[in-house]
Every structure is written in structure tokens, then in C-alpha cells.
Amino acid sequence: xxxxxxxxQTPIRLLSTVxxxxxxxxxxxxxxxxxxxSMVQPTGTFHLGNYLGATRVWEDLCALKQPQxxxxxxxxxxxxxxxxxxxxxxxxxxxxxxxxSILASGIDPSQASVMYQSSxxxxxxxxxxxxxxxxxxxxNRMTQWKSKSNIKQSTQDDAAVGNVKLGLFSYPVLQAADVxxxxxxxxxxxxxxxxxxxxTRHLAExxxxxxxxxxxxxxxxxxAPTRKILSLSSPERKMSKSDPDKASLIYVNDDPHAIKKxxxxxxxxxxxxxxxxxxxxxxxxxxxxxxxxGIQRKxxxxxxxxxxxxxxxxxxxxxxxxxxxxxxRGPRELFARFMKEPDYLDTVVTRGTEEAQQLADQNYxxxxxxxxx
Ligand code: AMP
Numbered sequence: 001x002x003x004x005x006x007x008x009q010t011p012i013r014l015l016s017t018v019x020x021x022x023x024x025x026x027x028x029x030x031x032x033x034x035x036x037x038s039m040v041q042p043t044g045t046f047h048l049g050n051y052l053g054a055t056r057v058w059e060d061l062c063a064l065k066q067p068q069x070x071x072x073x074x075x076x077x078x079x080x081x082x083x084x085x086x087x088x089x090x091x092x093x094x095x096x097x098x099x100x101s102i103l104a105s106g107i108d109p110s111q112a113s114v115m116y117q118s119s120x121x122x123x124x125x126x127x128x129x130x131x132x133x134x135x136x137x138x139x140n141r142m143t144q145w146k147s148k149s150n151i152k153q154s155t156q157d158d159a160a161v162g163n164v165k166l167g168l169f170s171y172p173v174l175q176a177a178d179v180x181x182x183x184x185x186x187x188x189x190x191x192x193x194x195x196x197x198x199x200t201r202h203l204a205e206x207x208x209x210x211x212x213x214x215x216x217x218x219x220x221x222x223x224a225p226t227r228k229i230l231s232l233s234s235p236e237r238k239m240s241k242s243d244p245d246k247a248s249l250i251y252v253n254d255d256p257h258a259i260k261k262x263x264x265x266x267x268x269x270x271x272x273x274x275x276x277x278x279x280x281x282x283x284x285x286x287x288x289x290x291x292x293x294g295i296q297r298k299x300x301x302x303x304x305x306x307x308x309x310x311x312x313x314x315x316x317x318x319x320x321x322x323x324x325x326x327x328x329r330g331p332r333e334l335f336a337r338f339m340k341e342p343d344y345l346d347t348v349v350t351r352g353t354e355e356a357q358q359l360a361d362q363n364y365x366x367x368x369x370x371x372x373x
Contacts, residue, residue, distance in 0.1 A: 017201060018194065018221040019186075023297040025060040030186060032066045036222075037184035039076040039117060042091070042098035043083070044241035047249040048324070049229035051105060051331070052294040053190025057224050059106035061188065071112035072182055072356050073102060078117050078124070079175070082168040083148060083242070097335075099345050101252060104334035113352035117178060120353070122360035126177035129371060133206045134173045134199070142195060145169050148242075176200040180207075180216050181360045188222035190229075192238055197221045211370050226294035232266040235283035253332045256325040263288070263321045268313055275307045275316050288320045295327045 021029065030036070038058060040050055058073050065071060075098040077091075085091040095116065102114055117123055139145075145168050151160050175196050179187055180203070187197055197219065204216035231237045231248040239249050247262055254262070268284040277300045279286040293303045310316050338345060 016220070017198075017218065018223055020223045021057060021188070021225055023225050023293070023299060025057070025064060027064045027066070030061070030064070030066075030069070030222075033068045034186050035070040035072070035182055035184045036061055036186045036188065037072045037074075037179055037182050037219075038188050039074040039079075039178060040098060040102070041076045041080045041241075042094040043080050044094060045097060045251045045253060046101040046105070047229075047239050047241060047251055048291060048328075049190060049239035049249075050101075050241075051252050051328075052226045052229055052291070053192075053224050054188060055102060055105035055107065057188040057222065058102075058112070059108075062106070062108040062111040065111045070182070070359070072115070072184075072352075072359075073107060073112050074115050074117050074178070074356070075099060075102070076117045076175075076178070079171055082165070082171045096342075096345065097339070099349055100335055100338040101331075103338050103345070103348065104252065104331045106331070106334075109348040109352065113355040114348055115352040115356045116349065119349075120181070120356055120360045122181050122357075122364040123174065123178050125364055126181045126367065127174040129367065130177050130180070130203050130207070131170060131173045133203055133210070134170070134176075138199065138202065139169060139172065142172055142199070144192075144196075145171070172196045172199050173203070176203045179219050180204055181363055182356070183215075183217055183363055184219045185217050186220050186222050188224070190224060190238075191227040194221055194223070213370055215366070215370060224294070225297075226290050229291060229294075230283060230287040232262055232284075232287070235267055235287045250324060250328075252328055253335045254328065255332070256321075259324050259328070260321045263317050263324070266317070272313060273311050275310060276304055285316075288316065292320055292323050295323050 019029070038054060040046065040054060046055065061071055075095055077095050080091070099114060103109065107114065145164060148168060149160070149164050151157070151164070176199055179200050189197065201218045204218050208214055208216055229239045231239050231243060232250070233245050233248040241249070243249060247265055250259055250262055266284060266288065268288070269282055271282070275285055275289065276282070277286045277289050289300065289303050289307070293300050296303070307316060307319065310319065
């Protein structure tokens, strides 16, 4: 969109950098020549937050893929190592399960390239080039390295900061390289990744400015309507694979009994005569309603209308349980099936890696040429 500015009529390009996806993805939402890229870390079984925030959107994008669009979905195994993984066997299993989980979420490997980040060395090569443009001050303002090292956001504690590993501090730069190596235009992620995508756009701009080029597009954040799914036991935090309290998350392969038990124990509040979406005052109830709205692809007002007749938590929680159990039935069954088909998983990853590698290789040659390497 072009805007005239003041008496000089200077055109300013207004870039909408965050695009919130509607409950039902519309084919016209994404340009026909878009390159769409996203990843998930192999740090444990996928949960409802990964599913609603990321992989189900990926599934929708596969279903609506247009011939010229490129879809690339990866397992961010290098990122996972920013929290050391001395249990190598477990890490291997998580990497493998992550591929099975992506496919179990409905991602169609004939439409999307599915691969491991570590198999494409150009991610790391571009990471180095971008790290020469990323300032310590900008990285210092990022929140995730602090929360992952249990450091307060406004810390002045030099000793605590001094212990933080370089990889954890700088991994948003690798994340920028992950996206930019494919010259991705759209990145479907949950709300927790918004800050990292701002850095990605910033680094793309820095690169373009320095080398007087428009090589890198500024990728848009494609934000799922549910934005952030919260922990069931502490709804002030996001649902997270690394949460030691396993009752706080619903895994995509949880059986109905486990889902029922966890929802029954979910923290709510004491207002039982109505259930409304009020994330500030009623975070627990709002989280449950947000989950239902995400699964049913319904705006919140409709979900509120559906639960308006309920006047006790038993009814609400039974309803939420049924909605989740029904939604996760397919992914759970598929996950179990794919875990018994290692050859199939290998075939998918081999093909996905070849496709991604070809694009990354071609782009990196062009980038190296721009930089003078
Ligand atoms: P991660 O497991 O951190 O690699 O995240 C993989 C994807 O899931 C990213 O797009 C995240 O934004 C998304 N995600 C992770 N946790 C949540 C959550 N609690 N709510 C919504 N999206 C999430």
C-alpha cells in the first residue's frame, strides 16, 4: 500500500508485517507465489500449543497450496541443542518423533518439503553472515534466552548473564537464517515467535541496505487465531514442552483418558454461573475457550454462545474434553502408525531434504556472490 506523506508527497510503503490468520484460512490470504517456511523443535512430544499455533496451520496451507507456492517445514534440531541434550538416544528419538508428529498433524509431504534443519548446511552458513550484522544490544533485548536460562528480564546480574552460552544467546540469528535462506515470504508460527521474526525482518533490511540490494523479502508473520495456548496448571504461562509439570500440557498423542484427567485438573476460577472469554481476569477459563475456538475454527463470540447454558465446571470441562478428544483422535492414530513405519518417514525426509537443499544451495550461491565470497 502506498501512502502520500505531507506536502512532499513522499510515498511510504506500509508493510503489514504480521498477518493474523482467520479461523478458516482463505486461499486468497496467501499470494500464489509465496514461499512459506516454519519449524518446530524436537524437544519432546508435540502439544496442543504446537498443534493449534503451528502444525494445523501448516496442514491448512498444504490443503490450499497453489502450484507456484513453496512450502517447507522442518525439525529445528540445531535449535534444540541450545539446551544441551546429553541423552543422545532420547534426542534421536525426539527428532524422529517430530517428523512423525508433523505428518500426523496432516501435513501432506507431496505438497511440502519436510526435513531436518541440520541436514541443510546453508542454514548455518547464512547464520554466520547474519551474525556479523546482528547487534549484541538487539539480541540482549530478546526474551527467550533469558527465560530459558531462568534469568529475570531486567537482570543486571553479570555472573548469571556470563554463564549463558553463546548458542542460546544468538539462536534467533540462526532462526533468521533458517527463514531467509529460502527467501521465505510467510512464516506461520505462534505468538511466542513474533519477536524473533521482527529480528529476521531487521536483519533482512540490514543486509539489503548494506549491499544495496532487495535480495531478501521481509517475511510476514502468519499468526494463528489462537495466538498462544496456555499451561493448564499455570495459565499465566504458555503451554510448553519443557514444562516439568506434565499435567500442564496436552500432548497430541494423549489418549482420551489422559485428556479427561488433565482438563479436569485444569486451573479455572470460582465463577460458575457463566463462562466468558476474559484473559486478564479469567485466564484459565479463557484458555479453555480459546482451545475450543481454535479447534472448532469459530470466533470466540460463537463459542461463548455455545457454552452460555452451562452453569458448572463439570459441564464445561466435559465439553472441552470431548472437543479435544475428537480433534486429536486422527493425529494420535496417525502418529502411532507412522512410528511403526520408519522407512516411510525416511523416504519423506530424504525427498524433503533434497528439495530444500536445492533451493538453499542456489540461494546461498547468490548470497555469497552479493557478499563477495
Ligand atoms: P517450539 O516447540 O518452541 O519449537 O515451537 C514450535 C511452534 O509451535 C512455533 O511456531 C511456536 O510458536 C508454536 N508454539 C509453541 N508453544 C505454543 C503455545 N503454547 N501456543 C501457541 N503456539 C505455540
